[in-house]
Amino acid sequence: MTGTSTVAELVQRQWGDHRVGLRDRSRVLSHHQVAAGAAARAALLVDLLPRGAEPHLGVLLDNTPEFPLWLSAAALAGAAVAGINPTRRGAELARDILHTDCRVLVTERARLPLLDGLSLPGIRVLVTDTDAYGDLLAPYAAAKPGDAVVGPVGPRSRMLLSFTSGSTGAPKAAICSQGRLAAAGASLVAHFGVREDDVHYICMPMFHGNAVIADWAPALAGGAAVALRDRFSASGFLTDVRDFGATYFTYVGRAVQYILATPAHDDDRSHRLRLGFGTEAGPVDAARFQARFGVRLVEGYGSSEGGAAIQRTPGTPAGAIGRAAAGEDLAVVDPATGDERPAAQLSPEGRLLNGDEAIGELVNRGPNPFEGYWRHPEADAARRRGGWYWTGDLFFRDAQGYLYFAGRTDDRLRVDSENLAASMIENILARWPATTGAAVYAVPDPVSGDQVMAALALPEGRPFDPAAFADFLSAQPDLGTKMTPRFVRVLPRLPVTATNKVHRVALRREGFRCGDPVWWLPEGEDLHRLLTAEDVADLERSYEEQGRGDLLGR
Known part of the structure; x- marks a missing residue:
């Protein structure tokens, strides 16, 4: 793991490893089969992309094995994946696909109705759960990692185009390189002690950065297995965790609340799960989750852009997100002047007493891994004003340096x-x-x-x-x-x-x-x-x- 600089190298490392690497309810693949399947898809992609086209593909899938296989394939080929949000509709959905210059769209039969009537000129649509798809892949079955590339494969190669909504207009696609994604995975491996016998359960949608950056990437970097749930199910959560032997998962706050709403049973602690990592669970529900399931939830703050990160550590007060991640110079400033806001004054009950003067926009004043948005220079400039990274989120900081989320600076x-x-x-x-x-x-x-x-x-x-x-x-x-x-x-x-x-x-x-x-x-x-x-x-x-x-x- 040490010194790995690209996602492609992590995929190549799976070659020859016959431990279970990827599974869902209907399919089990070894790490070697994942690497082989990725190599075949990379070779197919190289043949399908028109000469001179941007090496981008869209993926409009539930959490099936095809999603991580195509992520791995893109890494090997030097291509980038745009995760397409299936909750978008009509012209807005078409806009997302066309804006990211995708010339190949990977989908499944259940998602085909979303494409009905859309104008997607020059885009080859692959439907994974069809005989035609299997026939298309068959000639590439003997491909090996590194056999087929569409461009340079290195730390700066684009890997993800992750949509993130702004205050106005259409969503922007944040760029994440192979180097940044590999580094994020390695960081979480070190932070959480990911082991090769771990199983990362992915139940959050993979078109979202939460699942790819915080769940799939550390599994790949740590040599752990991945278990997939096609769509999140609160009632199926504990059954999946037990059947897959899951040890780690990521979440968003609402998912935790849905799980807690399921009926409690005497055997709720009968599983291997030891850790959940995510955002917005809230201290009350995090405590309830640990009390019921015996599983610690670790809250973090970050974004697909990667411009600022906050990590929750032992001793973080209730209601706080945590402190700045290592190496980040985060400050809470007046958005108009850039002046740093004074520390928050909190009552014994945790009530903010000086919100008017303590709340400001969170900025990163130091070097940060933000790599820009795809074809959106105005948004890039807004994020990088004055050499700082502006998060667009409001925070306040207490006297001990703990950061608290307070809201958003726009609509x-x-x-x-x-x-x-x-x-x-x-x-x-x-x-x-x-x-x-x-x-x-x-x-x-x-x-x-x-x-x-x-x-x-x-x-x-x-x-x-x-x-x-x-x-x-x-x-x-x-x-x-x-x-x-x-x-x-x-x-x-x-x-x-x-x-x-x-x-x-x-x-x-x-x-x-x-x-x-x-x-x-x-x-x-x-x-x-x-x-x-x-x-x-x-x-x-x-x-x-x-x-x-x-x-x-x-």
């Missing part, structure tokens, strides 16, 4: 660990004939991240029709699965500032506790219903139980 919403752009949701809601205006903004989730709230202006005297609204939403081809508003505030007109801009600050401050009617979509229900005083009281209690009551304000 992004982070729902189930996915960033959403408010403007894109507004554009969809504006199509509803019943409304004369729409504003979308974040309200805090009781556990972690945000929930989507929309303010809709309806003509005087026109009632909100939840059934008609549901029918409208279901008919929108570009409405992603996480974009549906949890709360809908109905008012005769949108509040505006003196410059005639929508007064988002006021909307966010009032949230769902406002003077106008609010309709909400409780978990598991299909139609919005009127939010009552009893509902508000129940919601407030849920925030307090999770230690997030302060985020509601007032």
